[in-house]
Amino acid sequence: MTDDIALKTLESMVAGRGKNISMDTRGAGSPKLAVIVTCWNYADYVTDAIESVLRQGRRDCELVVIDDGSTDNSWDEICRTGVRAYHIENAGQRLACLRGLQETTAPFVLFLDADDELLPGALTEVLWHLDKDVAKLQFPLLRMDARRRIMSGPVPPLSDFRERELLVREVLKTGYYTSPPTSGNVFRRDVCQLIEGADYERAVDGVILFVAPFMGDIISLSRPLGLYRVHDRNDSGFSSELNPIPLKREAERFEHRLEHLRSLLDKTGLGSRLVTANRAYFHQERSFYLAIANSARVGLRQLLFLLSLLWTYPYSAKVKLSMTVFFALTFMLSSERAKRVINYRLQAHSRSAMGLIRAIFRR
CATH class of the missing domain: 3.90.550.10 (Spore Coat Polysaccharide Biosynthesis Protein SpsA; Chain A)
Known part of the structure; x- marks a missing residue:
C-alpha cells in the first residue's frame, strides 16, 4: 500500500x-x-x-x-x-x-x-x-x-x-x-x-x-x-529541584501515545513503520534525564545511543551541536550538578550559556 x-x-x-x-x-x-x-x-x-x-x-x-x-x-x-x-x-x-x-x-x-x-x-x-x-x-x-x-x-x-x-x-x-x-x-x-x-x-x-x-x-x-x-501552578511538574515524577510521566505518556497512534495507523498499513518508543529520540532523552534525576549512573553506551538518535533528528546542525555539548557536559558532571543543569533546561524560561554556567556552580 x-x-x-x-x-x-x-x-x-x-x-x-x-x-x-x-x-x-x-x-x-x-x-x-x-x-x-x-x-x-x-x-x-x-x-x-x-x-x-x-x-x-x-x-x-x-x-x-x-x-x-x-x-x-x-x-x-x-x-x-x-x-x-x-x-x-x-x-x-x-x-x-x-x-x-x-x-x-x-x-x-x-x-x-x-x-x-x-x-x-x-x-x-x-x-x-x-x-x-x-x-x-x-x-x-x-x-x-x-x-x-x-x-x-x-x-x-x-x-x-x-x-x-x-x-x-x-x-x-x-x-x-x-x-x-x-x-x-x-x-x-x-x-x-x-x-x-x-x-x-x-x-x-x-x-x-x-x-x-x-x-x-x-x-x-x-x-x-x-x-x-508561566506561573507556579503550571502542570509541567518541574520546579526548583529536578523531580523524577514528571519525567517518568512524560516517558510513559509518550509510550502510550505511540501505541495509540500505531493502532490507528495499523488500519492503513503504516503502523509497522512507526518507530518504537525505545528507539525514539524524545523517549531516550527523557530516559537520560530520568536516570540522572534518580541518581543512577548513566552508561557511555546510553549516552552514545542518545547522541546517535539526536543526529538523525530534524534539528538544525547548530541545535544538534549545542545539544551534543549539553549531553556530554551533563554526563561528565557530578550527580548534583547534572541535576541542576537538566532542571535549568526543563524550566519554562529563556535559556543562555551564562544561565547554564550559573546553574552548574550554584550552591
Missing part, C-alpha cells in the same frame, strides 16, 4: 465522525471555529482568557467554557463574563475538552487553556488560512509571567509552511514533530474527536497532534498569536 493510499484510507476511516459538519469555513450562517476554554482552579486567570476571545470580535466563532470541577471561585468568575459555560465534575482536561466538543458544532476547534490568552486579531488570522483539507493549524506563543509581562520570544520558533507528507515521514521516524503547547493549535473537528480513545491520559494535546498529518495538511505560522502564562 502506498503512503498516499494509506493516508486517504485513514481520512475515510474517521470521516464518518464529522460528516454532518459543514466544512465551508468562509461561508455564512454557521460557526466557523469553536474556542473551548477549559478551567480548573484558575480563578486568577480565566477571565483574561475569556476576554481575549471576546475581544476578537468574531461573531462567526463559538465560545464555550468548561469548568472542570474547580474548588476555588473560578465558576463565579466565569459566570460574571456572561458566556456560555458548563460546570462539570472534575475529570481532567481531556474529558472537559470532550464536553466542549459536545456543546459546539464548528468544523475547527481551538482548545484554549484558562491561564493563556489570544492576541488581538488571532482568530481572523487563523480563519483566513483554514479550508477542508487542513487537519491542524499551529502558531507559536509568547511566554508571559503571572503579571502578564512578556518573558520570551515565540515558543517554539516556527516557520511558515503548509505540509503533510514531510511531517508524516517525521512522525513515522521519530514519533514527534515540533508543535506548540495546547493553546497554539487549531484542529479539524474529526481529528479532535480521536481524543475519545486516549483514556490513558488526562491532557488533550497528545495523539491528535501526531495523527493530524495523516489526516490532512498541517499549516504552520511563524507569527505568535497567543500568550502562554
